[in-house]
Amino acid sequence: MSSPDSPTVVVGAGIIGLSTAWHLADLGQRVVLVDSGPAAGGTTTAGAGFVGQWAAGYAWYWNESERDVEQYGIDFYRRLAESGHGPTGYRRNGNVWLTVTEQGRADHIPPFEDHPLRPAGARTLTPAEAADLVPGLDPSAVTAGFLHPDGIQISAPDTAAALVGALRAKGVAIREHTAVAGLEARDGSVTGVRTAGGEVIDAARVVLAAGSWTNALLAPLGRELPTVRVVASRLVTKPFGLPGTLPTLMLPELEGLWIREHRGGLTYGAGSGYEALHVGGADRGTDPARRPVRTDLLDAMRTSVHPIVARLLPAAASVLGADETPTQGVVSMTADRNFIVGPVPELAGLVVAGGDNESGVTHGPGLGRIAAELSVTGTTTLGDPSRYDPARFPARAPSEADVVAMMPARREADARRAGATA
Structure with a gap:
C-alpha cells in the first residue's frame, strides 16, 4: 500500500x-x-526532430493553447542545449513551407499569411527568396514559400x-x-x-x-x-555536403512531405510511409522491441518521394536510394x-x-x-x-x-x- x-x-x-x-x-x-x-x-x-509553431497556419485544428505549448518546447530545448547535459543537435534554422503548383500556393500559403497567431518575422517567399534561404533549392521547382524564422531542429x-x-x-x-x-x-x-x-x-x-x-x-x-496507432517512417541519406543551415522544409500538398538536413545528408518522410497498425492485421510487422519493420512502406515512400526531392534539391539525386538508413516508430493519433x-x-x-x-x-x-x-x-x-x-x-x-x-x-x-x- x-x-x-x-x-x-x-x-x-x-x-x-x-x-x-x-x-x-x-x-x-x-x-x-x-x-x-x-x-x-x-x-x-x-523522431525527425524539427519543432515549430504548427498552430500558426499549418495545423488548422489547433489554437493559442497548442501555440503556447509549442513555444514552450522551443524554449525548453534551447535551455537544455545550454545546460551542458549532453549534445542535443539544437539549431535555430527556421521552418519553410513550400508549394510546387499554383493550386498548392492558393491552398496552403494564405492560411499562414492571414493567421492571427502569425509569429514575428514570418513572411511569404517568392521562389527566388526561398532559394536564397534554402541551400541547393531549385527555384524553378517551387511556386511560393512561407518562413517561420523561429523553428528549431534537434536530434531526437x-x-x-x-x-x-x-x-x-x-x-x-x-x-x-x-x-x-x-x-x-x-x-x-x-x-x-x-x-x-x-x-x-x-x-x-x-x-x-x-x-x-x-x-x-x-x-x-x-x-x-x-486513438489509432500508426507506423511512421523516415529515411536518412548518406552525407553529400549539405550545409547544416538548411531550414526544415514542409510541402503540405505532397503527402505532407518534410525534409531536413542530417549530418551532411537528408532525412525525410511523407504520407506514403505511414499506415495504421490495424490495417492488414493487428501489429503487423512489429518486432519484439515494439519498433515496426515495414519495408513495404519504406519502398512506397522511396518511389513517391525520390523524384520530388531530386527536383527540389538536385544535389541530393545521387544519394537518394543509395544505402539510405530507415527509421520507423509507432505514433498515436487521436x-x-x-x-x-x-x-x-x-x-x-x-x-x-x-x-x-x-x-x-x-x-x-x-x-x-x-x-x-x-x-x-x-x-x-x-x-x-x-x-x-x-x-x-x-x-x-x-x-x-x-x-x-x-x-x-x-x-x-x-x-x-x-x-x-x-
Missing part, C-alpha cells in the same frame, strides 16, 4: 514521460520513471539521452527493462504499478505516458482513449487530432499523457509540464487543459478504424473542400 511518502511513478520513458519526470522533480516530487525497454529507446528516437535521440542524464542528476530513479503489467488501487485511488515480473512499485500518484500502449493499461479500469493529458476519471491519482499526434517532440516538453502540474496541484499554468482532458471522450473508445474515420482532415484546404461538398 502506498503512503504519502511514496514516489510519483511515471510509466514510459519517451519524450513525454521524460518531460513529465523532469517537471515533477522541479515540483519537489520524488520520481520513479519506468520503461519496458531502455530509457528513450522507443518511438522518440525515431541525442536530446532524449541528454534528458535522461539530466533526470539522473535531478535524482530521478530510472527503472529500465521493467514492463508494467497493471495498476494497483485501493478505495478508488491508485497505489502503485505492478510489473510483468510481479513486483509492486508503490506510488502516491501515477502518470501513464506509455504512448501507443497506454490503452492496454487503462482498459481494465473501463477507460480507453480514442480522434480529434488533439492531445490527451489529464486525470483519469475512474481512478484518483492517475493522470494520462498521450496522443502525440505525430508531434511528440514538439509538444512533449509542454505536455509533460501539464501532466506534472495536474498530477501534483490539480491545475496547470500552461495552455488550456480542458482541450486535453480525457473526460471529453466517452469511457469506451471506438475501433481504431472508426477513430480514423472520425479524425478531421489534416489540411485546411481539404477541410474546406469537405465542407463545401457536405
Whole structure:
C-alpha cells in the first residue's frame, strides 16, 4: 500500500514521460520513471526532430493553447542545449513551407499569411527568396514559400539521452527493462504499478505516458482513449555536403512531405510511409522491441518521394536510394487530432499523457509540464487543459478504424473542400 511518502511513478520513458519526470522533480516530487525497454529507446528516437509553431497556419485544428505549448518546447530545448547535459543537435534554422503548383500556393500559403497567431518575422517567399534561404533549392521547382524564422531542429535521440542524464542528476530513479503489467488501487485511488515480473512499485500518484500502449493499461479500469496507432517512417541519406543551415522544409500538398538536413545528408518522410497498425492485421510487422519493420512502406515512400526531392534539391539525386538508413516508430493519433493529458476519471491519482499526434517532440516538453502540474496541484499554468482532458471522450473508445474515420482532415484546404461538398 502506498503512503504519502511514496514516489510519483511515471510509466514510459519517451519524450513525454521524460518531460513529465523532469517537471515533477522541479515540483519537489520524488520520481520513479519506468520503461519496458531502455530509457528513450522507443518511438522518440525515431523522431525527425524539427519543432515549430504548427498552430500558426499549418495545423488548422489547433489554437493559442497548442501555440503556447509549442513555444514552450522551443524554449525548453534551447535551455537544455545550454545546460551542458549532453549534445542535443539544437539549431535555430527556421521552418519553410513550400508549394510546387499554383493550386498548392492558393491552398496552403494564405492560411499562414492571414493567421492571427502569425509569429514575428514570418513572411511569404517568392521562389527566388526561398532559394536564397534554402541551400541547393531549385527555384524553378517551387511556386511560393512561407518562413517561420523561429523553428528549431534537434536530434531526437541525442536530446532524449541528454534528458535522461539530466533526470539522473535531478535524482530521478530510472527503472529500465521493467514492463508494467497493471495498476494497483485501493478505495478508488491508485497505489502503485505492478510489473510483468510481479513486483509492486508503490506510488502516491501515477502518470501513464506509455504512448501507443497506454490503452492496454487503462482498459481494465473501463477507460480507453480514442486513438489509432500508426507506423511512421523516415529515411536518412548518406552525407553529400549539405550545409547544416538548411531550414526544415514542409510541402503540405505532397503527402505532407518534410525534409531536413542530417549530418551532411537528408532525412525525410511523407504520407506514403505511414499506415495504421490495424490495417492488414493487428501489429503487423512489429518486432519484439515494439519498433515496426515495414519495408513495404519504406519502398512506397522511396518511389513517391525520390523524384520530388531530386527536383527540389538536385544535389541530393545521387544519394537518394543509395544505402539510405530507415527509421520507423509507432505514433498515436487521436480522434480529434488533439492531445490527451489529464486525470483519469475512474481512478484518483492517475493522470494520462498521450496522443502525440505525430508531434511528440514538439509538444512533449509542454505536455509533460501539464501532466506534472495536474498530477501534483490539480491545475496547470500552461495552455488550456480542458482541450486535453480525457473526460471529453466517452469511457469506451471506438475501433481504431472508426477513430480514423472520425479524425478531421489534416489540411485546411481539404477541410474546406469537405465542407463545401457536405
